[in-house]
Amino acid sequence: NKKVILKDYVNGFPKESDMLLDASSTISLSLPEGSNGILVKNLYLSCDPYMRGRMSKSQGSYVDSFTPGSPIVGYGVAKVVDSGHSDFKKGDLVWGFTGWEEYSIIPAPETLFKIQHTDVPLSYYTGLLGMPGMTAYAGFYEITSPKKGEYVYVSAASGAVGQLVGQFAKLSGCYVVGSAGTKEKVELLKNKFGFDDAFNYKEEQDLNAALKRYFPNGIDIYFENVGGKMLEAVLLNMRLRGRIAVCGMISQYNLEEGEGIRNLSSVIGKRVRMEGFIASDHYHLYPKYLEMVIPLIKQGKICYIEDVAEGLESAPAALVGIFSGRNVGKQVVVVARE
Ligand code: NDP
Secondary structure (H helix, E strand, O other), X not given: OOEEEEOOOOOOOOOHHHEEEEOOOOOOOOOOOOOOOEEEEEEEEEOXXXXXXXXXXXXXXXXXXXXXXXXXXXXXXXEEEEEOOOOOOOOOEEEEEEEOEOEEEEOXXXXXXXXXXXXXXXXXXXXXXXXXXXXXXXXXXXXXXXXXXOEEEEOOOOOOOHHHHHHHHHHOOOEEEEEEOOHHHHHHHHHOOOOOEEEXXXXXXXXXXXXXXXXXXXXXXXXXXXXXXXHHHHHOOEEEEEEEEEOXXXXXXXXXOOOOOOOOOHHHHOOOEEEEOXXXXXXXXXXXXXXXXXXXXXXXXXXXXXXXXXXXXXXXHHHHHOOOOOOOOEEEEEOXXX
């Protein structure tokens, strides 16, 4: 049973060498007598920015730290091989927390979602139909309460979450601009995901001036994915009663000490509402989200781009890559296709 193990806690940017591929252990493909858990074969694993917080010893993250010497844990799509739990049977497909290994025993499978729609790519349950999809859905609709005609700005816009926020904003009749870190990503934003405009933030000397160019009348809704200098510039460009959904701040995750944010007092004068949120607090909306999004996928009204890494051995590089923008779209690792 091959596994990806976290060697030790990480400081600064994570490196491939912080993880280790261990092929030394074996696993029985049936559960011990009396187990209430399930044994799964992992198919697709998700690389997500919040996992960086779990690699630190002391973290301000909203989830616990990983245990050095143990496999990395993350969202994934898996197939039930053996079940001691009455809600699951052999052959069921599930998504939720699993291990970065070929097979995992999940002692308390109640938190997993059973996959009902299998006529879409299964890997989508790490992205569009999984946690990042719920993040885009809850963050955009629940936190920002968008109205037709509003001006929306999305950072890290070509990623797992951002590409969906932009498409939801268009479906809501908003004007949406996204930023990303390469020319290729900017092209995708404009030509594939239907953003009204897009720019490469790495080519802008002055982010405040760039935002003034794209939003001469200011921003009603900012979907915050990166923090740092970008947030500082956005704060100067918010409109009266604007809303900021604070989804993530990836530019801050690898800093040894968090950088202070300037311009925060703009939220007062402009009566801006800034609200953090966690996707899993909104999982009760998952059936409603599927009801909305599955028909949109089938009608070709929502598209989704994935960056697929092949094999468990490619997982460390894939995870590290999201912190330098190497991924184009949702970063997925294929462990097995069925
Ligand atoms: P992505 O697929 O967007 O991957 C991360 C991207 O962030 C990279 O491709 C890169 O794109 C960009 N990036 C990396 N470092 C920096 C930096 N220093 N400054 C600016 N951009 C950077 O990830 P997700 O869509 O999964 O996540 C996006 C954000 O949403 C993250 O902040 C994440 O933590 C947050 N999140 C929050 C959740 C919640 O429940 N609150 C749930 C899921 C995600 P580029 O080339 O454009 O730089």
